[in-house]
Amino acid sequence: MKKFFNRSGKEYSSPGRNYERFTADPIDQFEKWFEDAVKHNVEMPDAMHLSTVGKEGRPSGRIVLLKGVDENGFVFFTNYESRKGRELEYNGYGALTFYWSGLHRQVRVEGDVKRIPEVESDRYFSSRPRESQLSAYASEQSRVIESREKFEEEVRFTEEKFKGVAIPRPAEWGGYRLIPFWIEFWQGRSHRLHDRIVYKLDEDNSWKMLRLYP
Numbered sequence: 001m002k003k004f005f006n007r008s009g010k011e012y013s014s015p016g017r018n019y020e021r022f023t024a025d026p027i028d029q030f031e032k033w034f035e036d037a038v039k040h041n042v043e044m045p046d047a048m049h050l051s052t053v054g055k056e057g058r059p060s061g062r063i064v065l066l067k068g069v070d071e072n073g074f075v076f077f078t079n080y081e082s083r084k085g086r087e088l089e090y091n092g093y094g095a096l097t098f099y100w101s102g103l104h105r106q107v108r109v110e111g112d113v114k115r116i117p118e119v120e121s122d123r124y125f126s127s128r129p130r131e132s133q134l135s136a137y138a139s140e141q142s143r144v145i146e147s148r149e150k151f152e153e154e155v156r157f158t159e160e161k162f163k164g165v166a167i168p169r170p171a172e173w174g175g176y177r178l179i180p181f182w183i184e185f186w187q188g189r190s191h192r193l194h195d196r197i198v199y200k201l202d203e204d205n206s207w208k209m210l211r212l213y214p
């Protein structure tokens with residue numbers, strides 16, 4: 001390696017971002033930070049990195065969009081037969097990472113991942129713009145396609161097929177819910193003395209708070 005990049009080697013000393021009281025419930029805490037990210041115009045605060053692990057034990061990652069969060073977990077939508085879908089069906093665990101740059105904040109979530117009920121996927125699919133529905137219908141996500149033209153042709157074919165009628169949700173497209181058992185909030189602070197607050201789900205199903213060395 002010729003040289004190390006140090007473009008992010010700055011101090012995290014923004015005023016007003018000192019240690020704050022964390023709520024007892026991590027989902028309340030997440031919602032608070034999410035709202036902060038929205039308020040501070042963080043670009044795509046809902047974009048999260050999803051890690052999965054396949055049969056060979058090799059991790060893979062990609063960005064997906066958070067579509068809902070509550071005490072039951074974090075919901076996103078995808079193709080169940082995509083690479084991530086296949087890995088989640090096989091392995092059942094996932095990890096999410098949010099990075100809210102302007103706020104020097106990261107949130108890491110680990111949990112079980114399960115499909116959401118079909119009626120919920122139907123409801124969300126029908127709320128999407130028709131173009132997104134067409135693309136979801138026509139795309140065999142993560143499979144090899146010979147050309148862009150072929151994909152566009154398949155989208156046109158789907159458009160013709162459903163002219164004047166609602167596009168049904170493809171059976172292989174829907175939501176997953178990541179049900180957390182570990183959530184870590186990282187707040188960048190001066191002199192690399194960052195805060196790391198972890199919520200760990202205990203055996204009695206209550207959240208235990210821990211602080212980690214940065």
Ligand SMILES: Cc1cc2nc3c(=O)[nH]c(=O)nc-3n(C[C@H](O)[C@H](O)[C@H](O)COP(=O)(O)O)c2cc1C
Nearest residue numbers: 047062063064065076077078079082083084085142
């Ligand atoms: C900003 C952004 C948002 C995305 N949102 C989604 C999403 O919500 N669902 C999805 O399936 N793919 C989404 N993607 C595409 C995925 O990153 C990925 O390319 C795709 O899901 C295939 O991943 P896989 O082959 O690992 O299954 C998004 C990509 C970006 C850059």
